[in-house]
Amino acid sequence: MQLTVLSGAGISAESGVPTFRDVETGLWAKVDPYEISSAEGWRDHPEKVWAWYLWRHYLMQNVEPNNGHRAVAAWQDYAEVHVVTQNVDDLHERAGSRRVYHVHGSLFQFRCDRCEGEYRGELPAMPEPVEAVSPPECECGGLVRPNVVWFGEALPDDAWQKSVDAVTHADLVVVVGTSSIVYPAAGLPELALAQGIPVIEVNPERTPLSDAATVSMRETAAGALPGLLQRLPSLLG
Incomplete structure (x- = not known):
């Protein structure tokens, strides 16, 4: 089973990282x-x-990873897990996730502007x-x-292509802690749904994705993710 997680600021907010939209x-x-x-x-x-x-x-x-980050890393024992993150922190990596694609770059990498x-x-x-x-x-x-990635800049080609591949080849996509309004990343769940891939949204607040998602859970990442795999049969029928 291939499981792809699309994470946003909400999952890191539970570790004490303020979201940019607060x-x-x-x-x-x-x-x-x-x-x-x-x-x-x-x-x-x-x-x-x-x-x-x-x-x-x-x-x-x-800042330390929370139970949401740790749950995603633990899923690697049962599935091939890919993490597409809009976050610039390294909490997924520090929790143990091995395939992490930063579509908005990383605060832990630096490069020359020339x-x-x-x-x-x-x-x-x-x-x-x-x-x-x-x-x-x-x-x-x-x-x-x-x-x-700053305003007006293109997303990194390698991370973006790996993200698209991870979504289109997934058996299940879990969207957690993202507002689902920042494109092109917000288009990835739509791409999965168009191919008939089930999408589970985990977010305490409703988002533009909520009505289209296969399942939309009004829960936090740290609360929902640790037991999510066990709940899949009942959630997806």
Whole structure:
């Protein structure tokens, strides 16, 4: 059995990571999102953008996977599991998942903004958040940036193609903790449904996917995922 999980900010929120769409507690609540997550913002204020992402990089290191992440990793004992995640954290990997595709990039990878080469050097320490920090320079003279997808940028080809393959070859797709409004990732469950592949949505709130999903569960990831495989016969009939 091949099982593909599409995860969004909701699963990480249960580990204490604020979702970007939470108006009051979101990471963007006091910051202009376009200024710190666009190529234009990086070009105009690289020190400010680098400081913001570097602090989040260190902040994420103190966050632990929750029962939702651990359940997905445990499913590997019973199925071939692929994880397509819109999250830029590494909680799925730290929980033990082996096939994880980051369609929006990762806070734990860095690359040059000029030559695109991967950066493996030392990162500046940041015990406290600051307003601006000069990013490291690549040997080519470019600036080192987080390997995340900013507004207007294309998704990484390799991760996207693996995600499409994982969805179209799945026997079951589980969509957990995502608003289902950010495309093209939101189109993956639609692709599965169009091919007759059952889709289970796990989200405490209704989303645009809820009516179309084979099963829509108003539960949290940490609450629903640990026992989901055992519930499949009753859920899918």
